[in-house]
Amino acid sequence: MSQVYPMEVPEDRVPAATFEELAMPLFDQLYNFAHWLTQNREEAEDLVQETYAKALKGFSSFQPETNFRAWIYRILRNTFLTSRTGLKASMTVPLSTDGEETAILAPANTPEAILIERSNQQLVQGAIEQLPVHLREVLLLCEVEEMSYKEIAETLSIPMGTVMSRLSRARNALRESLRRKIKGE
């Protein structure tokens, strides 16, 4: 893992809200998101470290009135996409379906109810892990980070319509995956 050294910034160039004040409260969430993307602890640490280094370096260009969370998540996500794991994952993105409103599968059964009864978190975690990265990230940003569609669109640099379609596909895929797992397929 590469070593990161403290950066030295002249005091008069440090904005009122410092980078540290804005970025550190997001540390746990960013790490969690990074780990979900990379599925590997070391890679997640490298990703977070690189994200913080890039964000700190570019903080002077950050517009204070804009969304810091979306900004730093975008840096993390773009950094991930250029990583080896990210490049590999991006190869699986079915670009042709982006932006298209996919048909919502009406669930025939209710795996959700079974999940609640079983309280089987591992099952859900496994199902999320199996989602392609482009669906996993949109689902996590929506459900875990509780970002609005607009924030997600900003973070992933995609149109809102694409956010909605990916989210819909992610949920359907998750539901289908859980249904298969519950059935023991």
Added chain:
Amino acid sequence: MPGDEWQPKLDTYLDGELPTEVMRELDAHVRSCPSCVAEVLNRLQLKRAVQASAAKRYLPTAEFRERIQKSITIRRRPAFRWGWLTAATVAALLIAGALTFYVGLQKLRREQVFSELADLHVTTLASPTPVDVVSSDRHTVKPWFQGKIPFTFNLPELKDSEFVLVGGRAAYLGQTPGAQLIYQVRKHQISVFIFQDRALSRDLSTDTPVMRKLSFNAKTWSQDGLRYFVVGDAAPEDIQSLSQLLKKAERS
């Protein structure tokens, strides 16, 4: 709108992303549609299951947190460092400038004093009446200055020396009245100027370009509130001897 048509919007509804009007409409529909209620419940459960499973699923180690914290902690470099440095440099330059100016000014004043004295000496010797009181007797010359200058002084006994008192006259140096005495040693004439010391600069040295340029020898000292200048083209030893005689006379 039938329930089937609402169902594609249920996720967006639960995400709170539908327009306000549509949200109200769907709210009203859900209350009256059992199948939509069940579907909303299922999707809500899935949302909660994802949140419960994925949020805080992975936690960073304390060591990693510390490493990141250290890496982004800005070492605040005082912004005024350059300001102080600049101020200190400017102050140093100003002090150096002031010192240079002061030293230069003192040097200029010193040179002006000796330049004026040299001029007085030369013009006196060039004058057809170099002295106003002509006498080799110190007891005649000294009283002559009474009422003409605001101080008194002693003149040396020259009986056993090579020096001869020619006379004296009143002199002015920078609007300061004083005495100019002319002595002769062999063929050389020497001017002795006496002024009140407080009226003149304390930093006076005879090693000035003016004196070197004019090939004069000079000596100055301060004694009992009086400033003495001995200026002439005589040998340095003669200037020194006369100076000693004057010092001795003033002490007596």
